[in-house]
Amino acid sequence: MVSVVILRLGHRPQRDQRVTTHVGLTARALGAEGMYLAGKDQSVVASISDVVSRWGGAFFVTDGVSWRRCINSWKDSGGRVVHLTMYGEPLPVMEETIRRLDRVLLVVGAEKVPGDLFGIADYNVAVTSQPHSEIASLAVFLDRIFQGEEFSREFPGGTIRVVPSRAGKIAEET
Amino acid sequence: MVSVVILRLGHRPQRDQRVTTHVGLTARALGAEGMYLAGKDQSVVASISDVVSRWGGAFFVTDGVSWRRCINSWKDSGGRVVHLTMYGEPLPVMEETIRRLDRVLLVVGAEKVPGDLFGIADYNVAVTSQPHSEIASLAVFLDRIFQGEEFSREFPGGTIRVVPSRAGKIAEET
Numbered sequence: 001m002v003s004v005v006i007l008r009l010g011h012r013p014q015r016d017q018r019v020t021t022h023v024g025l026t027a028r029a030l031g032a033e034g035m036y037l038a039g040k041d042q043s044v045v046a047s048i049s050d051v052v053s054r055w056g057g058a059f060f061v062t063d064g065v066s067w068r069r070c071i072n073s074w075k076d077s078g079g080r081v082v083h084l085t086m087y088g089e090p091l092p093v094m095e096e097t098i099r100r101l102d103r104v105l106l107v108v109g110a111e112k113v114p115g116d117l118f119g120i121a122d123y124n125v126a127v128t129s130q131p132h133s134e135i136a137s138l139a140v141f142l143d144r145i146f147q148g149e150e151f152s153r154e155f156p157g158g159t160i161r162v163v164p165s166r167a168g169k170i171a172e173e174t
Numbered sequence: 175m176v177s178v179v180i181l182r183l184g185h186r187p188q189r190d191q192r193v194t195t196h197v198g199l200t201a202r203a204l205g206a207e208g209m210y211l212a213g214k215d216q217s218v219v220a221s222i223s224d225v226v227s228r229w230g231g232a233f234f235v236t237d238g239v240s241w242r243r244c245i246n247s248w249k250d251s252g253g254r255v256v257h258l259t260m261y262g263e264p265l266p267v268m269e270e271t272i273r274r275l276d277r278v279l280l281v282v283g284a285e286k287v288p289g290d291l292f293g294i295a296d297y298n299v300a301v302t303s304q305p306h307s308e309i310a311s312l313a314v315f316l317d318r319i320f321q322g323e324e325f326s327r328e329f330p331g332g333t334i335r336v337v338p339s340r341a342g343k344i345a346e347e348t
């Protein structure tokens with residue numbers, strides 16, 4: 001199965017803290033391996049690491065990366081780069097191709113991304129051509145690429161776990 | 175086909191502005207009819223209405239509703255209430271049932287929701303039992319309930335439109 005790592009671009013400290021934290025937590029919950037953050041923000045790293053330590057799994061977060069260097073070394077090691085953008089080709093057309101890849105660096109931008117990214121990426125992929133949310137695009141992308149496998153994923157090593165229920169709020173802590 | 179309207183709960187003005195705007199834009203792009211916002215926030219209404227007027231379609235946003243009254247009148251008129259929560263039953267188990275409904279009020283909470291909501295909702299549905307993002311849960315829910323139909327949806331009346339492309343950034347304005 002393809003493995004996916006996120007590269008979060010265009011993060012502005014303070015202003016984007018919550019949205020970038022949502023990007024990281026969504027990536028973790030829906031099956032990605034980790035997130036590189038272009039820019040420094042230790043509070044985002046701390047929030048996500050805190051969830052990982054309590055809820056389990058091996059998701060990594062690394063801030064302060066240079067996006068160009070990150071993409072170049074990813075490509076040099078044989079991985080492919082997919083850029084999520086409303087200007088790209090529709091996900092339903094692209095998903096079969098992407099599912100067959102080995103390692104994907106998934107670039108998730110904020111409002112503005114550098115123009116040359118469109119040419120640098122191997123694939124530019126759109127979750128509809130309407131303006132909405134990079135968190136939403138990421139979620140639909142991962143759900144489709146992993147074909148729902150994230151729903152049965154285990155997160156070993158956590159101390160808290162939800163027990164799904166019809167009308168209650170049941171969590172087990174160890 | 176089932177029609178879906180969002181009820182956004184627990185919105186705090188200022189702090190939740192961006193996240194709630196993402197909720198509204200995601201709802202619009204992925205096929206919901208509109209959003210009721212529990213709480214007053216004209217800037218959220220303005221941001222979403224601005225997208226609707228430029229990008230088309232008939233999505234509505236109404237702020238300042240009482241969530242209890244909204245749910246009660248929805249139920250009185252024969253609609254069903256689905257609450258998105260990490261404590262609920264897995265979406266893959268529930269989606270067939272929900273797809274067969276006629277009108278769904280989809281309750282999207284922030285961090286804390288009133289405890290009795292779990293009993294008031296007809297269905298409590300989880301997009302994984304891991305903590306992540308209500309925007310991500312909403313996106314996966316709509317993509318699955320509408321089975322990808324949102325990708326071919328038209329938004330009549332807009333003045334701007336993206337032309338999907340392999341490596342460019344093409345928008346047409348009229």
